[in-house]
Amino acid sequence: MKHILKIHSFSFKKIIDGSKTIDIRLFNEQHQSIRPNDIIEFVCEDLKERVLCLVKAFLVFDTAETMIDVLPPSLFGYPNREEIKVRVRRLFSLEDQLKYNVMGIIIECLDKKGNYQKREAHSLDDKENLPSSQETSRYQPVARSTSTQDHYDLNNYIEKEILENEGR
Numbered sequence: 656m657k658h659i660l661k662i663h664s665f666s667f668k669k670i671i672d673g674s675k676t677i678d679i680r681l682f683n684e685q686h687q688s689i690r691p692n693d694i695i696e697f698v699c700e701d702l703k704e705r706v707l708c709l710v711k712a713f714l715v716f717d718t719a720e721t722m723i724d725v726l727p728p729s730l731f732g733y734p735n736r737e738e739i740k741v742r743v744r745r746l747f748s749l750e751d752q753l754k755y756n757v758m759g760i761i762i763e764c765l766d767k768k769g770n771y772q773k774r775e776a777h778s779l780d781d782k783e784n785l786p787s788s789q790e791t792s793r794y795q796p797v798a799r800s801t802s803t804q805d806h807y808d809l810n811n812y813i814e815k816e817i818l819e820n821e822g823r
Contacts, residue, residue, distance in 0.1 A: 657694045665742075666732075667699035670706055670764050675732030679722065681747055682715050682756040689713060689760060708762040715759075718752045719743040722759050730761075 660680070662670075669675035678695075680686045689695070693710045716722040723731070723739050731739045747757070 656688070656690070657696060658689055659696045659698060662697040662699050664699050664701040667697060667702060667704065667706065669732035670697060670708065670762070671766065673764060674729075676762060677726065677730040678760045678762055679719055679731075679743060679746075680758050680760060681751055682758040686758055686760075689758075694765075695760070695762065707765045709765055711761040711763055713758050713760045716757050718749065719747060719757045722757055726759065730759075 660678075662678070666675060666678070670678075678697075689710055691710050691712050695708045695710060697706050697708060699705070714722065714726075716725070720740060720743075723736050723743070728734060728736050728739055733739050
C-alpha cells in the first residue's frame, strides 16, 4: 500500500542524505494503516519535492520522549537526544501523544543521497495530480511482498545502524 505524508524540509533533507531512518508520527487513524513493506511518499511542500521510502518496521510508544530515550539518536538523524526532543515538542502536544500514542516508522529511502527526481508537490487532496503509476513503477521491485521477504528483526536493524554510524 502507498501512503502520502507531508514532511518538513529539515526532515526531508535528512531522509535524502540517509541520516534519518525513522520518522515520528502520532499513531492516529491515518497512520494506523501503515505496515512493513508499504511505500511512503513524503511530500515536502516547501521544497516542492517528494521522496519514496520503504517501510521496514514500526514501533509504538506512549510518548515521543520515551521513544527518543530508548532508540539511538542517530536513527533520527541527530547527534543527541535533546535536539530531537525540542523538535518533537514543536510538532506534537503531550496531550495528543498520550491520546493516540506515537509511532516510529523505520524507513529505507528508495531515492538515495540526492538521486531522486524533483516532482511538483501537489495538494494531498488533489488525487488527479498525484504521480502516475508509470512514474513510480521504477520503485516497485524494491517493495517485495511479506511472504518473500525474511522476517524483520528490529534488534539486528538497530545494532546494524549503530555499527554503521560508528564506522565499524
